[in-house]
Amino acid sequence: xxxxxxxxxxxxxxxxxxxxxxxxxxxxxxxxxxxxxxxxxxxxxxxxxxxxxxxxxxxxxxxxxxxxxxxxxxxxxxxxxxxxxxxxxxxxxxxxxxxxxxxxxxxxxxxxxxxxxxxxxxxxxxxxxxxxxxxxxxxxxxxxxxxxxxxxxxxxxxxxxxxxxxxxxxxxxxxxxxxxxxxxxxxxxxxxxxxxxxxxxxxxxxxxxxxxxxxxxxxxxxxxxxxxxxxxxxxxxxxxxxxxxxxxxxxxxxxxxxxxxxxxxxxxxxxxxxxxxxxxxxxxxxxxxxxxxxxxxxxxxxxxxxxxxxxxxxxxxxxxxxxxxxxxxxxxxxxxxxxxxxxxxxxxxxxxxxxxxxxxxxxxxxxxxxxxxxxxxxxxxxxxxxxxxxxxxxxxxxxxxxxxxxxxxxxxxxxxxxxxxxxxxxxxxxxxxxxxxxxxxxxxxxxxxxxxxxxxxxxxxxxxxxxxxxxxxxxxxxxxxxxxxxxxxxxxxxxxxxxxxxxxxxxxxxxxxxxxxxxxxxxxxxxxxxxxxxxxxxxxxxxxxxxxxxxxxxxxxxxxxxxxxxxxxxxxxxxxxxxxxxxxxxxxxxxxxxxxxxxxxxxxxxxxxxxxxx
Amino acid sequence: xxxxxxxxxxxxxxxxxxxxxxxxxxxxxxxxxxxxxxxxxxxxxxxxxxxxxxxxxxxxxxxxxxxxxxxxxxxxxxxxxxxxxxxxxxxxxxxxxxxxxxxxxxxxxxxxxxxxxxxxxxxxxxxxxxxxxxxxxxxxxxxxxxxxxxxxxxxxxxxxxxxxxxxxxxxxxxxxxxxxxxxxxxxxxxxxxxxxxxxxxxxxxxxxxxxxxxxxxxxxxxxxxxxxxxxxxxxxxxxxxxxxxxxxxxxxxxxxxxxxxxxxxxxxxxxxxxxxxxxxxxxxxxxxxxxxxxxxxxxxxxxxxxxxxxxxxxxxxxxxxxxxxxxxxxxxxxxxxxxxxxxxxxxxxxxxxxxxxxxxxxxxxxxxxxxxx
Numbered sequence: 001x002x003x004x005x006x007x008x009x010x011x012x013x014x015x016x017x018x019x020x021x022x023x024x025x026x027x028x029x030x031x032x033x034x035x036x037x038x039x040x041x042x043x044x045x046x047x048x049x050x051x052x053x054x055x056x057x058x059x060x061x062x063x064x065x066x067x068x069x070x071x072x073x074x075x076x077x078x079x080x081x082x083x084x085x086x087x088x089x090x091x092x093x094x095x096x097x098x099x100x101x102x103x104x105x106x107x108x109x110x111x112x113x114x115x116x117x118x119x120x121x122x123x124x125x126x127x128x129x130x131x132x133x134x135x136x137x138x139x140x141x142x143x144x145x146x147x148x149x150x151x152x153x154x155x156x157x158x159x160x161x162x163x164x165x166x167x168x169x170x171x172x173x174x175x176x177x178x179x180x181x182x183x184x185x186x187x188x189x190x191x192x193x194x195x196x197x198x199x200x201x202x203x204x205x206x207x208x209x210x211x212x213x214x215x216x217x218x219x220x221x222x223x224x225x226x227x228x229x230x231x232x233x234x235x236x237x238x239x240x241x242x243x244x245x246x247x248x249x250x251x252x253x254x255x256x257x258x259x260x261x262x263x264x265x266x267x268x269x270x271x272x273x274x275x276x277x278x279x280x281x282x283x284x285x286x287x288x289x290x291x292x293x294x295x296x297x298x299x300x301x302x303x304x305x306x307x308x309x310x311x312x313x314x315x316x317x318x319x320x321x322x323x324x325x326x327x328x329x330x331x332x333x334x335x336x337x338x339x340x341x342x343x344x345x346x347x348x349x350x351x352x353x354x355x356x357x358x359x360x361x362x363x364x365x366x367x368x369x370x371x372x373x374x375x376x377x378x379x380x381x382x383x384x385x386x387x388x389x390x391x392x393x394x395x396x397x398x399x400x401x402x403x404x405x406x407x408x409x410x411x412x413x414x415x416x417x418x419x420x421x422x423x424x425x426x427x428x429x430x431x432x433x434x435x436x437x438x439x440x441x442x443x444x445x446x447x448x449x450x451x452x453x454x455x456x457x458x459x460x461x462x463x464x465x466x467x468x469x470x471x472x473x474x475x476x477x478x479x480x481x482x483x484x485x486x487x488x489x490x491x492x493x494x495x496x497x498x499x500x501x502x503x504x505x506x507x508x509x510x511x512x513x514x515x516x517x518x519x520x521x522x523x524x525x526x527x528x529x530x531x532x533x534x535x536x537x538x539x540x541x542x543x544x545x546x547x548x549x550x551x552x553x554x555x556x557x558x559x560x561x562x563x564x565x566x567x568x569x570x571x572x573x574x575x576x577x578x579x580x581x582x583x584x585x586x587x588x589x590x591x592x593x594x595x596x597x598x599x600x601x602x603x604x605x606x607x608x609x610x611x612x613x614x
Numbered sequence: 615x616x617x618x619x620x621x622x623x624x625x626x627x628x629x630x631x632x633x634x635x636x637x638x639x640x641x642x643x644x645x646x647x648x649x650x651x652x653x654x655x656x657x658x659x660x661x662x663x664x665x666x667x668x669x670x671x672x673x674x675x676x677x678x679x680x681x682x683x684x685x686x687x688x689x690x691x692x693x694x695x696x697x698x699x700x701x702x703x704x705x706x707x708x709x710x711x712x713x714x715x716x717x718x719x720x721x722x723x724x725x726x727x728x729x730x731x732x733x734x735x736x737x738x739x740x741x742x743x744x745x746x747x748x749x750x751x752x753x754x755x756x757x758x759x760x761x762x763x764x765x766x767x768x769x770x771x772x773x774x775x776x777x778x779x780x781x782x783x784x785x786x787x788x789x790x791x792x793x794x795x796x797x798x799x800x801x802x803x804x805x806x807x808x809x810x811x812x813x814x815x816x817x818x819x820x821x822x823x824x825x826x827x828x829x830x831x832x833x834x835x836x837x838x839x840x841x842x843x844x845x846x847x848x849x850x851x852x853x854x855x856x857x858x859x860x861x862x863x864x865x866x867x868x869x870x871x872x873x874x875x876x877x878x879x880x881x882x883x884x885x886x887x888x889x890x891x892x893x894x895x896x897x898x899x900x901x902x903x904x905x906x907x908x909x910x911x912x913x914x915x916x917x918x919x920x921x922x923x924x925x926x927x928x929x930x931x932x933x934x935x936x937x938x939x940x941x942x943x944x945x946x947x948x949x950x951x952x953x954x955x956x957x958x959x960x961x962x963x964x965x966x967x968x969x970x971x972x973x974x975x976x977x978x979x980x981x982x983x984x985x986x987x
Contacts, residue, residue, distance in 0.1 A: 089768075096814060096817065098812040098813075098841070098843075099812065099841065100812070131821075131824070131828075190765075191821055191825075192763070192766035192767065193761065193762060193766070193814065193818035193821050193822070194763060194818055194822040194825055195762050195763020195764075195765055195766065196763075196821075196822070196825045197825070198821070
């Protein structure tokens with residue numbers, strides 16, 4: 001059984017990426033949120049457009065209604081009333097009367113004016129101004145007035161003296177301290193005697209009725225109508241300020257005879273300017289409806305939508321979680337089973353209720369586990385057999401080599417005794433034969449020693465522990481010091497790391513490789529450089545020499561036991577050193593190889609896993 | 615026999631008038647009723663009558679000068695083409711409201727009895743009081759002598775398009791031209807005052823001049839104005855103003871009354887004026903210049919009467935409609951100067967003054983003229 005199979009811990013299985021539950025939840029929630037968002041956005045956009053368009057239409061209708069009011073009240077009724085007054089024969093008679101008659105006729109004119117006040121709520125005061133601009137007759141709602149004013153220098157009088165008969169001119173708006181707003185409107189009176197301007201009827205006309213009519217206009221249940229003077233002064237504003245916004249910051253344009261509707265940041269603003277009376281300064285009527293009021297229904301609907309969407313999101317979250325659990329449960333069980341399988345546990349299969357593809361996957365996995373269990377069991381049996389066989393073989397080799405040493409030592413001792421005591425007694429051939437025996441015994445002894453070393457790699461191995469390889473190398477050099485000195489070998493090395501190893505075996509590896517470098521030297525004194533480099537979770541050690549080099553075709557062969565590239569006469573040895581190195585390196589989980597060309601030296605590399613780091 | 619003939623001669627006009635009034639004449643003849651605001655002796659009335667008669671002769675409603683004279687004398691005549699009758703309101707001498715109402719009622723009754731085919735109304739009061747009685751009837755009405763504007767009394771909507779059954783001739787009042795002439799005669803004059811009676815005619819003249827003064831188109835500055843029917847007051851104010859102004863404008867003085875309320879003849883007023891006032895004066899009334907007022911641009915009464923008949927002829931003979939017949943004002947008459955008055959004032963008249971007509975004598979200074987009280 002390979003060592004790594006049982007003793008090495010499996011790398012821990014970690015989540016990479018998001019779980020199925022998270023993915024499903026994310027996907028479902030994302031879809032719901034995106035769809036909800038899109039629906040909300042589409043609803044919002046279309047609703048806002050529709051409501052704004054509707055609001056536009058409504059404010060235009062209001063402006064149209066106001067326009068009709070103004071036309072009826074100020075452009076039709078008021079001029080008609082003033083023209084009737086100005087055309088009154090009573091006034092004609094007054095103007096054309098003699099000075100003696102005037103005081104009498106003025107009473108008739110006063111009655112005429114008082115009667116007009118009775119019929120027109122908006123008339124506050126009516127006066128007749130003579131051709132010189134002096135008031136001659138004046139009445140108001142309290143009755144006749146005798147505090148006459150001289151209007152000759154006023155713009156109103158100058159204007160009314162120039163305009164055609166039955167035309168009107170006005171001064172205003174005039175705002176009193178109490179906020180009441182009025183216009184002073186004048187109509188010229190033609191003196192029938194001369195067919196020319198003979199004075200004017202001047203009416204102070206209150207806008208209170210007009211403002212009350214505006215106050216009664218509602219939009220979204222509120223009144224949002226402002227009336228501004230020509231200088232932007234507020235003449236009327238909505239009672240409920242929360243139902244409107246101040247339109248003045250947005251009203252910078254010139255006179256607008258036509259209605260103008262414009263969305264502004266604060267909401268919807270529509271306005272139109274009117275000349276209530278000819279030649280008067282324009283009034284601006286503005287309808288400023290806050291966006292909250294226009295879009296109130298939209299907000300309410302959006303709130304309902306958001307509630308529905310919130311419920312949908314929660315529901316989707318719960319559903320996604322449940323579905324993810326339902327779907328991932330067999331997969332998680334499969335994963336756990338696979339994890340157990342990775343740890344060599346083949347005992348249990350996955351038992352989950354699933355349908356469709358997942359069921360197929362579970363069944364396939366279970367079949368795979370069964371097959372793997374059978375295969376692994378067979379492999380285990382074979383591995384056990386092989387291990388047992390190897391152990392027996394190693395034991396046999398050890399025992400054989402150990403037990404062979406004693407008789408071989410006896411043979412060797414007696415052969416040397418024969419050679420020493422009976423030299424020359426058996427003739428020249430006898431001495432030569434005895435010398436052959438001694439030499440053969442010595443080589444056999446060497447073979448047995450080497451074989452013992454080879455077999456002890458497996459049988460006398462020590463546990464791996466942190467080992468400083470520089471000390472290991474020093475030990476190897478010390479063991480070879482005699483040969484090094486004899487051959488003048490120079491051994492150098494880089495900084496060497498600590499590794500997890502069997503120190504004595506690692507000394508054996510360095511010693512064998514240094515020994516080979518010294519043995520297979522060229523004409524130059526041997527130079528050996530030991531290096532170490534870290535690559536892919538392992539240390540790569542290199543032992544480079546300047547020896548005779550190796551034919552690349554022999555790279556595989558030299559690591560086999562008892563394989564030699566040279567005769568004993570050329571280079572002594574048993575051909576077991578590199579095999580020992582290979583066995584020790586593989587026991588440590590590494591590998592060994594060589595790089596060389598004949599005549600250029602050779603570099604042996606071996607790796608040791610960097611277990612210390614792990 | 616002589617007595618019989620005298621009786622017959624005296625009754626003839628009465629019978630003729632009665633016959634005309636009864637309407638028994640040939641229906642093919644045009645029946646024309648003429649109503650004057652004033653009285654026969656008033657010189658303006660005589661001027662307008664002269665123009666009327668000449669026009670009648672010209673268009674053939676009078677066959678001869680004798681018929682014209684008969685009409686002038688008896689206020690009625692029947693020619694080969696027309697039956698013409700004249701009525702007097704006499705509002706210069708009877709100018710109170712009640713007098714005018716009585717006159718209007720009387721004349722309206724007579725007019726209806728006459729069954730006129732056309733009515734000619736002379737001057738403002740006739741136009742106002744009689745015209746309005748027949749407004750919007752089938753009877754065409756032509757007025758003359760309406761002061762300053764035709765658009766008054768409700769008879770005409772628009773000068774160019776009257777709109778009713780009334781059209782006519784009005785007096786534009788050549789006030790500026792008269793004062794321009796005065797300025798030529800008396801270059802040193804800078805200020806003036808208006809003297810007028812307090813009648814509609816007088817007031818209309820006064821107000822028209824005031825309006826021109828406000829417009830700044832007059833050569834002299836208007837300082838004051840007198841408008842009263844009280845002759846005593848009128849005299850007093852005139853004498854006061856003589857020392858304050860350089861000239862007078864004589865608007866009207868035909869309706870002044872003395873302290874007892876009696877009518878003061880215009881000639882008497884004029885004689886008093888000429889004998890008591892020593893600053894130059896102007897008027898637009900030609901009869902006043904004839905009486906002795908220094909100068910004036912003739913707003914001719916003759917032309918008024920003449921033009922009115924020409925319009926009437928267009929309506930009667932040519933089918934013109936009053937509602938679409940534009941009103942008009944005759945062109946200015948001559949720039950007239952009274953030599954005697956000029957001499958009284960020490961004004962030397964020259965040809966370079968642009969005077970178009972001279973009147974050598976002041977009528978009111980002749981011996982036969984009535985005297986003011």
